[in-house]
């Protein structure tokens with residue numbers, strides 16, 4: 001067959017193709033416009049429920065082909081564009097919040113033009129406001145000690161361990177003459193379970209100690225401040241140390257959490273970039289140590305180089321505590337060991353073998 005014979009039938013076929021294609025394009029356009037005829041057209045099943053507009057679409061391949069033939073460029077969905085812009089705004093705002101460095105701010109500003117103008121302006125304003133808030137806040141010092149694990153991101157920085165106390169009624173001059181402590185001396189027995197006592201301003205004896213359990217997940221609750229077993233033990237220990245107190249009433253009992261770092265090492269840190277400082281981890285010896293930590297932080301904030309800023313706890317970073325259940329098991333095992341060592345020494349009147357193991361666990 002010659003080319004001239006084939007030509008008319010080929011032209012006819014391509015005309016038919018073009019017509020069919022144009023029909024399809026028209027139908028697709030009508031569907032995209034949401035015309036009722038088109039949506040109830042032959043391709044929609046009659047029993048199929050009418051879908052909402054955002055679900056009405058052509059098959060992806062068909063749509064792409066038709067859009068290509070119409071010369072329509074593929075455009076990102078508005079929801080995609082919006083969420084991208086929103087994400088960028090959040091990035092800029094967060095950068096603004098955390099930034100006190102020119103480099104980060106410049107980076108954030110470079111990101112801003114990528115967004116739509118209104119969002120970019122909003123992001124820049126919020127960034128400026130955040131920076132202003134940060135500046136007006138001045139310096140932030142985290143000094144929450146035993147409560148630190150409640151703060152997001154600090155859950156394993158400090159373990160709250162409870163110390164509980166009891167206090168006697170005010171003693172008479174005659175009772176004090178028998179007890180001693182005329183110079184208001186503080187006292188302890190330096191055993192494995194920490195105890196501490198002193199004469200109060202209103203002539204009572206305040207006496208405290210550890211022994212309360214560590215609570216799962218570093219939790220702190222008001223009811224943990226009271227533990228009758230520990231209060232009874234404190235009462236017995238004090239009257240054992242000072243038998244002269246026989247018959248004296250105990251009128252007060254209370255307690256609270258103190259903070260212990262994983263390496264038993266207190267720390268004072270300050271970050272000049274974020275202007276945030278931290279002091280804590282005093283392992284229950286914070287009455288005096290907080291004063292020194294406060295003055296050290298003042299030096300650090302004011303950029304003063306002093307003998308205090310040279311102390312080994314400045315800039316010290318303790319490792320984080322283990323996750324639960326290891327934390328619960330480890331701390332309570334340590335408390336139990338201390339109790340057993342205490343009993344062994346009371347029984348044998350010799351240093352407990354468990355003592356060296358405890359020393360290894362709590363030294364740094």
Ligand SMILES: Cc1cc2nc3c(=O)[nH]c(=O)nc-3n(C[C@H](O)[C@H](O)[C@H](O)COP(=O)(O)OP(=O)(O)OC[C@H]3O[C@@H](n4cnc5c(N)ncnc54)[C@H](O)[C@@H]3O)c2cc1C
Pocket residue numbers: 143144145146147148162163164165196208254255256257258259279280282283284285286287288289290
């Ligand atoms: C019963 C008991 C007896 C003790 N006896 C002695 C002793 O004899 N000698 C000694 O040296 N030490 C003792 N200690 C330990 C001593 O109390 C602490 O080491 C010391 O108080 C730590 O001081 P601080 O200011 O760092 O923390 P804390 O005194 O614990 O103060 C932390 C503060 O942070 C606040 N806080 C918590 N969360 C937030 C938050 N999200 N936002 C704002 N504020 C928050 C808390 O309300 C609290 O006021 C004892 C502790 C207890 C519980």
